[in-house]
Amino acid sequence: MKRTKTGIQGLDKALNGGFPESNVVLISGGAGTGKSTICIQFLVNGANLFGEKGLYVSTEQNSDELKKQAAAFGWNLDSLEKKGLLKVIYFDIASGDDFLKRVDNAVDSFKPKRVVVDSMTTLTDAIMISGMGENQAFSLVQVAETVSPVPRSDQIMAKTILYNLIKELRKYKLTTLLTSELYEEFKRLSADGISEFIADGVIVLHYIPAGSPSGLRSMRIRKMRYTDHEKKSLSYLLGEKGVEVKEEEFSL
Secondary structure: OOEOOOOHHHHHHOOOOOOOOEEEEHHHHHOOOOOHHHHHHHHHHHHHHHHOEEEEEEEOHHHHHHHHHHHHOOOHHHHHHHHHEEEEOOOOOOOOHHHHHOOOOOOOHHOOEEEEEHHHHHHHHHHHHOOOOHHHHHHOOOOOOOOOOOOOHHHHHHHHHHHHHHHHHHHOOOOOEEEEEEOOOOOOOOOEEEOOHHOOEEEEEEEEEOOOOOOOOEEEEEEOOOOOOOOOOOOEEEEEEEEEEEOOOOOO
């Protein structure tokens, strides 16, 4: 099986060698758990270690903000862009632009091997509060098929749109990371409650309770199609060079 390595040694080991190529993987966690950092690191390592192009689609931080965040870990995104190994797109959800059309154009022209969409929560939240009509909402994600014509709440509409959006992203057959905010009180694995069922893989990030070493967090691979993987929680740090997964005894 072909795999896409993250370049994060402990995580690749826990994944039995990396993500299965073309998987769509949800990275879910609360604020400050390092979702965006893992995604940037995934693309930076892909470029620097494996010579693979990466596309970062942001719905929250603009290009300058992402570059500032990356610089804190010693990653020079400008340099990777100049080398043609990285492309950053900022999508303003309030702009009315067609999200998937922009992603389609970027994938067709840039031809990346890795894609990040950060975050799915912003997309669904914007749909739920925008007050846009059903036709407008569906045009946002280029949904071609017709769904059953029954009354739907804004939340159900947002979930339906998200379902079709992820289906559309899968057509690229690229290794794709999606982020979702995870609120502590929720028992589900994403803010929308549906991404985890559609995605090929789910990695959940958590803070470790107070009293543990400073900066220590935990991640768990809750699901990963087409491969065996570590079932226990993994400890990780947001260190000077990004995410560092502690390599302890894995149960593979």
